[in-house]
Amino acid sequence: MTQFNETELTEAVVKSFDNTPDPRAKFLLQELVKSLHDYVSKTGLTFEEWEYAIDFLTRTGQKCTDTRQEFILLSDVLGVSMLVDAVNHRDRDGATQTTVLGPFYVGEHKVTAHGTDISPNNLTGERMFVQSRVTDLHGKPLANVPVDVWHADDDGFYDSQKANYDEVGASARARFITDSDGRFFFRTILPCSYPIPTDGPVGEMIVQTKRHPMRPAHVHFLVNAKGYEPLITHVFMEGDKYLDSDVVFGVKDDLVAKVEPRNEPEMPDGGKANGQWHLMSYEFHLKPG
C-alpha cells in the first residue's frame, strides 16, 4: 500500500514510529503527528501558508544565540510555557503558585545582607522596601533558605541585558538567606513593566496581530529550601495596568503582592527614608518534596 488518502497518510506516519525504543518518546511523537496532521487537514493549509510557517520557524531558530532564546519566547507568547508549568503543578495544596524561570536568570546569585539596597546606582527609580517570609504549608517559618531575587530596572531592562554587564556586574539581582523567623528584607526600586524583545519573528507576530508586547512589573524569586520543592515564581506589583493582559500569560491572582505608597521617615528596619517610598509585602509557602 503506497497510495494514501489523507487518513491513511496520517496512519502511515504514525506507524513509521512504531519501533521507537523509548515508549514515552514513541507516544509523544505519534501524538505530535496526529496533532500536526489534524491541524493541516482542518485548516486546509495552503502551500503559501506552509511556506510562511517554514520560514517563520527557520528565522526563529536563527535568531537564537547564547543569550537569546526566540523559541522560548514563542512558547511564552503562545501560552505554552505557562501551560507546561500548569500541567506540572496541578496540585498546589496551598503552596505558592509557580511561574516560568524566564530568560534573565543567570545562575546562583551572590549572598547579600538583609536590608541592602540592591539598586544603589539607579537614581531615577522610586524607592521600594521589600519584606518577605518563607514558611511551610502550615505557616512554620523556614530558616537558612537561600532566596534568589531579580527584577528589571526603571527602564524595563535587566542588568544582564546591558552591554556593560560584564564590567558593572549584578544590579537589582541578589541572594538573601532567611533568618530564624523565615524572614528576609531588602531595598531596591519599584520595577517597571517592560516589553518582550520585538526585533525578531516573535515580536513581528505580536505587532502584526495587534497584541501589545508588555509584561506587568514584577520581581522574580527562586526559593530553594532543603526538603521542599524548589519554588520558581514571580510576584507582581498590585495596580499595574498590564496585570490583565501579560503578553506571556504569567499572572496569577495569588502572585500579586501588596505594594503600598508610604511616607514615614523610617523604613521597617529603622533605616532613613528620603521622601516617598513603597512597601512591598509577600509570603512564600513551600510544599514538601
Next chain:
Amino acid sequence: MTQFNETELTEAVVKSFDNTPDPRAKFLLQELVKSLHDYVSKTGLTFEEWEYAIDFLTRTGQKCTDTRQEFILLSDVLGVSMLVDAVNHRDRDGATQTTVLGPFYVGEHKVTAHGTDISPNNLTGERMFVQSRVTDLHGKPLANVPVDVWHADDDGFYDSQKANYDEVGASARARFITDSDGRFFFRTILPCSYPIPTDGPVGEMIVQTKRHPMRPAHVHFLVNAKGYEPLITHVFMEGDKYLDSDVVFGVKDDLVAKVEPRNEPEMPDGGKANGQWHLMSYEFHLKPG
C-alpha cells in the same frame, strides 16, 4: 481575571489574537493555539520534554543554510509536506498525481534535444532510456510543453549536492520540449534510492526512532503547460525495495513507472545500445487550470 486554570489559559491565549486584522491569519493562529495546548494537556508534557523540544527546534533552525532547509526535511519526515500537498489537490479528476518539489530543484533547466544522454559522465550507472508523453485529461497530446527533469546519480546524490557543481554544471538534469505528438525522450542512468541527510537533528530523530532514512529511486518532473495546472511530481522505479516505506511518504501507486530490462541492440530512437539497458515509460495527464 488573571488566575487561569488550564482551560481558561487556552481561552485567554486564543482571545489575545482576537484583534488580528487578517481573518485567515487569526483563524490559523487561534487553531494553532488550541492544537498546541491540547497536545501539552493530553500528553502532560514535562519540563524536560518541553526543553528538549525547544532545543530540537532551535538546532533545526540553525542547521538551515542557503542550500539546506532542515525544517522542510522535518515537515517531510513527519508526513506534513505530503499532507499539505494532499489537501491542496483533493480533486485530481484523472490528472497525474502530485508530490512535493523537494530540495534539489535549482530553477529552470537548460533546453536539451530529445534523445540526449543527460548523464554522459556517469560511467558506472546502468543505462536507461526514458520515453514519455504529455496529454490533457482526454488523451489529447500537448505540444511545445517544457518539462524539467532531475534525478540522483548512482551514488544517490544530485549534481547540486556536490562541491564542484559550480564548475561541472548540470548532470542528470535537463529541460525537454514536447513534440507535436506530446512526446519527449532521453538517455540517462537508472537512478538510485538515496538517504535524506542524516547529519542534522532530523536525521538524529530518524536514527533514534529506528526508522530508515531512504527514499525509493525516482525521477523528478516539473511539467508546465500553458492553460494547465503546473504539475510537480516524481516518478518511481517499479520494484524498488523502499517503495512501501519512503521516509518522506511521497510514493503514490499511480506514480510508479514501468521500468523493463532490455537487451535489444537498438534503443527506441534507433540509437545503438551497449549491452543491457532499461526502458522507462510514463505518461503525464494535465488538468486545465
